Amino acid sequence: xxxxxxxxxxxxxxxxxxxxxxxxxxxxxxxxxxxxxxxxxxxxxxxxxxxxxxxxxxxxxxxxxxxxxxxxxxxxxxxxxxxxxxxxxxxxxxxxxxxxxxxxxxxxxxxxxxxxxxxxxxxxxxxxxxxxxxxxxxxxxxxxxxxxxxxxxxxxxxxxxxxxxxxxxxxxxxxxxxxxxxxxxxxxxxxxxxxxxxxxxxxxxxxxxxxxxxxxxxxxxxxxxxxxxxxxxxxxxxxxxxxxxxxxxxxxxx
Amino acid sequence: xxxxxxxxxxxxxxxxxxxxxxxxxxxxxxxxxxxxxxxxxxxxxxxxxxxxxxxxxxxxxxxxxxxxxxxxxxxxxxxxxxxxxxxxxxxxxxxxxxxxxxxxxxxxxxxxxxxxxxxxxxxxxxxxxxxxxxxxxxxxxxxxxxxxxxxxxxxxxxxxxxxxxxxxxxxxxxxxxxxxxxxxxxxxxxxxxxxxxxxxxxxxxxxxxxxxxxxxxxxxxxxxxxxxxxxxxxxxxxxxxxxxxxxxxxxxxxxxxxxxxxxxxxxxxxxxxxxxxxxxxxxxxxxxxxxxxxxxxxxxxxxxxxxxxxxxxxxxxxxxx
Numbered sequence: 014x015x016x017x018x019x020x021x022x023x024x025x026x027x028x029x030x031x032x033x034x035x036x037x038x039x040x041x042x043x044x045x046x047x048x049x050x051x052x053x054x055x056x057x058x059x060x061x062x063x064x065x066x067x068x069x070x071x072x073x074x075x076x077x078x079x080x081x082x083x084x085x086x087x088x089x090x091x092x093x094x095x096x097x098x099x100x101x102x103x104x105x106x107x108x109x110x111x112x113x114x115x116x117x118x119x120x121x122x123x124x125x126x127x128x129x130x131x132x133x134x135x136x137x138x139x140x141x142x143x144x145x146x147x148x149x150x151x152x153x154x155x156x157x158x159x160x161x162x163x164x165x166x167x168x169x170x171x172x173x174x175x176x177x178x179x180x181x182x183x184x185x186x187x188x189x190x191x192x193x194x195x196x197x198x199x200x201x202x203x204x205x206x207x208x209x210x211x212x213x214x215x216x217x218x219x220x221x222x223x224x225x226x227x228x229x230x231x232x233x234x235x236x237x238x239x240x241x242x243x244x245x246x247x248x249x250x251x252x253x254x255x256x257x258x259x260x261x262x263x264x265x266x267x
Numbered sequence: 268x269x270x271x272x273x274x275x276x277x278x279x280x281x282x283x284x285x286x287x288x289x290x291x292x293x294x295x296x297x298x299x300x301x302x303x304x305x306x307x308x309x310x311x312x313x314x315x316x317x318x319x320x321x322x323x324x325x326x327x328x329x330x331x332x333x334x335x336x337x338x339x340x341x342x343x344x345x346x347x348x349x350x351x352x353x354x355x356x357x358x359x360x361x362x363x364x365x366x367x368x369x370x371x372x373x374x375x376x377x378x379x380x381x382x383x384x385x386x387x388x389x390x391x392x393x394x395x396x397x398x399x400x401x402x403x404x405x406x407x408x409x410x411x412x413x414x415x416x417x418x419x420x421x422x423x424x425x426x427x428x429x430x431x432x433x434x435x436x437x438x439x440x441x442x443x444x445x446x447x448x449x450x451x452x453x454x455x456x457x458x459x460x461x462x463x464x465x466x467x468x469x470x471x472x473x474x475x476x477x478x479x480x481x482x483x484x485x486x487x488x489x490x491x492x493x494x495x496x497x498x499x500x501x502x503x504x505x506x507x508x509x510x511x512x513x514x515x516x517x518x519x520x521x522x523x524x525x526x527x528x529x530x531x532x533x534x535x536x537x538x539x540x541x542x543x544x545x546x547x548x549x550x551x552x553x554x555x556x557x558x559x560x561x562x563x564x565x566x567x568x569x570x571x572x573x574x575x576x577x578x579x580x581x582x583x584x585x586x587x588x
Contacts, residue, residue, distance in 0.1 A: 085470045085471050086473050086474055089473030094472070094473075095471060101465060101471070103465060106460060106461075114458075114461050114472050115473065117458055118473030120454045124450070124482055127449065127455045130453075181473050
């Protein structure tokens with residue numbers, strides 16, 4: 014079953030065409046890697062999917078809904094969560110509160126019930142705390158729930174971003190360079206984490222430069238260059254693709 | 268929020284004792300003019316607490332809070348003097364009118380950031396003041412304002428003297444603090460903090476930032492409207508001069524100096540900014556100079572305010588402890 018499909022997506026900034034007619038599909042249960050040289054347009058594609066910017070042309074279908082005119086929070090509400098390439102936690106708030114920010118869109122208490130602390134609001138608050146703690150345990154940060162998010166190590170901050178995204182109960186999670194800045198041990202743990210996210214029946218798309226990581230965790234890969242898709246398929250087929258090799262290593266001029 | 272019945276720590280007991288002592292002041296023979304000053308501080312405190320939701324919690328630079336205060340005060344004054352409503356009956360209408368007004372004027376400007384929002388909100392307060400001076404439909408009495416506003420009657424008891432108002436105003440302030448404390452410790456309060464910390468990230472993790480910013484304005488304005496009702500029936504006379512840009516600046520100062528986001532800080536700010544210039548009245552005109560110097564020193568040595576914002580506390584989940 015196709016959960017996400019991009020149809021001829023185009024986006025330019027001024028005269029620069031960042032994404033030129035990109036189309037691909039993601040099936041439910043996939044772990045899809047989006048790779049390509051710097052400036053290929055990968056993050057722009059992510060920003061279009063998550064509503065951070067609007068495409069000039071083309072369509073995005075997610076779970077039977079069109080996304081390209083929706084605000085980011087609506088897209089999260091539909092079940093598509095993201096992490097940011099440059100970490101964007103709330104650094105002065107606690108680890109627990111950062112995860113609660115993801116749970117926010119699944120909570121229903123109104124302003125009035127919050128102002129008067131009605132019983133239903135208190136029940137919901139308690140349930141949300143439990144859920145947030147469960148997500149922290151899932152990524153292995155439950156011992157740090159009181160800490161200030163900005164005080165965590167780089168790798169822990171990346172995992173906290175993932176916990177925050179998971180707290181919004183997504184069907185699909187979009188990870189922008191999750192292994193960026195991680196050491197070898199942390200990357201190994203991340204590989205395990207992605208596998209466990211997949212086991213929860215959550216589809217994953219990720220951008221990553223660490224090729225061995227991508228080849229290990231992804232069952233499908235899309236390669237972009239200069240704003241266009243140049244190859245797609247299984248890790249093995251992509252590895253052997255002549256155009257991919259040229260894009261990464263440079264074409265032989267003769 | 269440490270359990271339903273937390274054991275009070277020494278800090279809590281000290282604050283409670285201070286509060287009880289404060290509420291006994293009018294009974295202990297405090298002169299009426301001093302009680303009057305406390306009433307004034309109380310009105311500013313209610314206004315600053317409501318501004319704190321917008322400025323302290325959501326981090327939106329709003330310097331036009333006197334506009335919402337004016338809408339509430341005039342709603343009460345008009346309904347009372349023209350339509351003959353009792354003061355208490357005008358309270359919800361004053362709040363609703365200010366909230367509705369806030370929703371209308373804030374909706375188109377809510378996306379503005381920092382200093383841009385500041386400029387527009389200054390504009391709003393001036394527009395309201397000039398509108399009131401122009402006496403639209405002969406309702407606002409122009410520059411002279413409205414007179415002979417009635418006193419509030421609660422359960423058959425007519426509130427007239429300063430000590431009566433002391434309990435009305437400070438009782439209202441206490442209830443406001445409790446409700447705002449609850450609001451702060453809810454998904455609404457957290458959402459405002461996410462917006463203050465990083466609006467783009469907040470939107471990206473599923474917070475409807477435009478809606479919550481607007482809601483912060485509306486809640487703050489409703490409370491400013493309530494304060495307008497108290498003010499109108501306390502002064503019995505209101506005029507556009509009472510809702511000037513300067514009043515907005517004073518409220519802004521109270522929140523920033525006290526510690527934006529911290530209700531105790533806002534309360535302390537109200538005492539400091541409104542109370543101190545009165546206490547030093549014997550210094551005549553030079554008192555404002557001392558006041559200004561105090562502000563400058565404050566911003567140099569304690570820019571986060573008297574009481575910096577506190578972290579929320581959460582009951583440790585059983586599995587984690």
